[in-house]
Amino acid sequence: MKVALIQETIEAARGGAETSTRQMASHLAALGLEVTVVCAAGARQGALNAPFKEDEVSYQPLPAPGVSRTLRSQRFLRAAAGFCRTSQFDIVHAITPCAVADVYQPRGGTLPETVRRSTAMVRRPLLRRLRHLGKLMNMRQRWLCAVERRLLAPGSEVHVAALSEYVRRQVLTDFSVAPQRVHLIFNGVEVAALEEPERAAHRAAVRTQLGIPEHAALVLFVAHNFRLKGLRELIQAGALDREDGPRWLLAVVGRDAPGQYLRLASRLGIADRVRFLGSQTDLRPWYAAADVLAHPTWYDPCSRVVLEALSLGLPVVTTRWNGAAEVLEPGKHGAVIETPADTAGLAAAIAEALDPAVRCACRADAPRVRVLVSMERHARQLLALYEEIVAARGAGSAARHAATS
Template identity: 55%
Template structure:
């Protein structure tokens, strides 16, 4: 089986969804299909340069604006995979004629809604809503997704969580339910041996000046605002008196730190919020931490949450995260309603720091690694590819290749 995975940008440094695409491609290749990643580049690059036995085809795109470059990619990518006659076209960026559409970032309509909800107060929400309407690239992708899913011969949709499935049902009520499947997200992570984790924990906590008694709260993201860092800093400040010794927050990721350092100082916790920047091996930080706090405003199915659970680290997150669906309360962590609910966030962190919760989460890590593996995710998608090849009818018509 020859499979093309189409995503405009594929760069592990950009964030979780793109890392997941690379891991998925490698796992699919291990199962037998010949996998080609189709992605964009400002300048054409030699084809066949891939990772893990996966080929890549870089589509040269040109244009003065993001809209022009995205439009150019959609047109040229479609021309490439049609000319190559792939058995399966798996689109992550929406594109015409695909067999499987996997909106790893959720539907574009939900992305806009959550972005607007992030604004503080009705006036700023109105301003943000108008700004989104003026975003021509996003409007183009909204239209492309709408045309794809509203067509009389739509692709299968592989939602990475039930949260995304509900988005599709809400935004496309006429979409045939038999073509909408939840293929829950997966990750590839080896947490290290018990001895390695112990060494990592001791070494990193010593480097940070922390003894074993001091709780370490970990935050990992590349978009600090969207993932709730400001709310988390306020929660660290609000809950300082409830925990002795008070927790330290370690912020990991690539984003502007100065505004959040100032906020921490204003809240009186400047000495207890440390910024670490991006890391190559996140496993060491999972070993050093006592809880992962991910109070996100929007996440279709967060990689970092799944990774933490696979490493036995309890998690605090919100209902706006598809990964929350696998969290059993007080076994794997706590799910709160909103990042803005600071008292609930404080309470959730405190619950996750309890010894019984940490022990239960660590004991279940092996089962979670099996349940949340990228290998399992890839096998489920391969089953869906085979179903798509059989041409299961939708709306009374065979599926168009």
């Protein structure tokens, strides 16, 4: 079976969605599929510019020049549609919405929900309204929303692969697509078990690097978009530590600019308890060294970092606006709070997750979670959907042939 995966940007350094696409493609190829990732060629560092093959997956960058991002996206999707039509793929699986898709997998969630949640984090009503208007007037955003609306219009034959129940609800709420065409195929990650000798070695090395003792409570935050993922609220929660509770240190991993967050920590008197570590290529040492992962996000369709942490036995505190919260069992894996704005609730949830009993239960359950959220399982469920689509297409062709003969 020939499968095309359409995603405009493929740069692993950009974050979770790009990494997930490459891992997903590799696992689909391991199941015997002939997989081609169709992406935009680009001049930026890390962008793909020439066809190549990796892990039995073909990568096909398509030229999409333009003076604006909107124009480049439009040209890419036209080129991708043409390439897929002429290449005779059995399945076209679009991550960036594309008119020729058989399967649409909005790894970033639906565009309407993306707009709603990006404005929800603005506290002041007037500024929130202005941000919402700005999003609506963004030419690229408006154009992609129109493409997504056409793709999911009433009567559409496209199938949707939702990364979480949260995303499935978004699709059914925002569009008139038939419910039977919206399939929950929960997100997956590729994580090897963290055995105790490796865990202990990483924990000792990282804590030595940070200059903190073994017994100190260390909270880990991992994101490239600090604002959207709730770093401001997390620092504010850190300043609310109760005198009778654990006073934790915060390790921040990600490439976003730290300036305003350093100033906030300084104003709140906790600058000595917050460490900015920049982007890290290997997160395993940090998962091993931490006691809790805090991910108080304003929006995440299904966070990879949360799934990775739980797979390695690290308790998590996140929000209900994260699809990954659906696999988190409070009391065993950490806690889910209503909103990042509840900084007191966030501080209390972190204190609960630091309980040794929670940490022990989460670590004991890691092998089960690792299977539950594996990328291998994700790829097998996608293959089952592909086979269902191809079989239905064949049955439809046979019925039409019989009717005309």
